[in-house]
Amino acid sequence: MPEGHSVHRIALQFRRDFVGHRVEASSPQGRFAEGAKEIDGRAIVASTAVGKHLLLEFEGERTLHVHLGLYGSWDFAGEVTAAPTFTVEDGKVGDEVRRAGFLDGLTGYRDGALSQATPEQLAAAQDAQGERNLRVGGPGRRTTLRMSESDREVDTEEGEFPPPPVGAVRVRLLTETAVADLRGPTACEVFDPQQVEKLVAKLGPDPMHDASRKAENRFVERVMRSSTPIGLQLMDQSVVAGIGNIYRAELLFRARLNPHAPGKSIPEAALRRLWKDWAHLLAIGVETGQMLTRADLKTEEDYRRALRSRDQRHYVYKRTGQKSLRGSGTVVMEDMGGRTLYWAPGWQNRPAG
Template sequence: MPEGHSIHRLARQFSSVFAGQRLEVSSPQGRFSAGAARLDGRVLVDAAAHGKQLFLGFDNDLFLRIHLGLYGAFDFGGDSTFLGASSIGAPRKVGEREVASEDDGAAYAGPPAPKGAVRVRLVSPHGWADLRGPTACEVITDAERAAVVARLGPDPLQDGADEADFIARLRRRASPVGLLLMNQEILAGVGNVYRAEVLFRQRLSPWRLGRDVGEEEAAALWADIVSVMHDGVAQGRIITTLPADRESQADPVPREEAHYVYQRTGLPCRRCGMTVAGTEMGARKLYWCPVCQEH
């Protein structure tokens, strides 16, 4: 499932290549035909993300709300003026991905014929975007958008995000912090990778109860989440290891050296050498070091 940094990159791409343009909106699959008709021919005003929620705002005061979930992904294309990634999303079989656009030199002749179950297609004079497999895709009002955001915790990637709000939400709960970081009502945008990695970086046990996390620990946890997620936005991928903890100093960082514990069950911890452990928590895979995260 794409984590918050990917959705913020999606919002940036939509703002860059579609904002201010009148779009043709359709549903080749047919499942979103009524919603597409409400947006067809309208101008995209802006695009914004809150956690894992993407909101595309149109000039008729309606929003297209999208949650990609486990299977959702966008494909993009266009003419020579259309710059950005060609694919952003998280097909479960290959994991989260972002594929850079490659110009093959062919003349642009409009969007290609839809492939597969395209829920929504957005077309501008210079490019197109196809959405497949989202968990949520609906047209909503501004009041409904505000209600969705109100149910969510603070987003570490937003300017002015409320650190104190996160600390309060975390420390009033008697659930393990490994569950709380994945709870979008506590913190918006963190998924399985960031959960495992920031808990390791902060030497926190996933089983420590939220109410037992000290204020200074919670503040340090928030600061680290803000830091690594902003890195994710800048880099287009999640890299949480420090150079000193990698075998290679190559740029870009090799995939197998990008993380401390995520998907490293049975391998030695990069810090202490203990075997990285794995189990399930909240119906998702959990990875941690029993030594570095003992407390």
């Protein structure tokens, strides 16, 4: 299932190429025909992600809510500009591959209010960093871009625009120059403002959406009130929004926290560090397009290996039976709340003070 960074990147894609444009909305598959009628002919005025939920706001107080679930993905085609992705060719960039600031110029980014950036600010920040522009001119040329939990696929080819729908397209959003096709989502529905407010109220804080002290306090206080193991709480979207199986395993390893430790047994200072580390890893994921969670990569070749192989990007995720990359012992795999948990008991049993 896509984790929070993927959905934030999709929201960025819509802000670049769709916000401010009037769209034709349709449901080639037919399952979203009524919903498509509600937003057809309206302009998209905002694009926001909260945890794993994408919210596309249309004029007239209508919002398209999408949750990709396990199999959902968006395909973009036409004159689209790809979000930045850290690739092997980029080499080492330092400080856990934090590029010295594709997003630094965006209003509120460092304060967690990324959704406030305008399309003009996004374009200016991209141009300033010399990012590759995938906008393709000329008749019969188009760029296709797939965004889901898997790595992005980019292809430029001859063909008509808009391209014909392929497969079971739940909803198609079409402007004069770009098209977005949604396939296989768990949720795809049109909300009014009250429904949006109700959805967001049910979700835990997301540091990319709200990095305030109030949001941090909300996370810390919620965890400390419960005897539920921290490994389960991090996967509870009402506690903290956006964390999935990979980030759960890696955050706990980086914090040296036993996944089975009751939330109320963890000191406040440790939980505040955990929140800040989640904000840090989430920002890297949004900025680079990679869930690269290791902090021990020192050389350019270390980064290249990590970016070539998913096995080299993480400390414990899917490394069952391998020697722990810190401390002693090996990585183990077990079931926790119906999901696979990876952790290193030899490293993650330190008191959390």
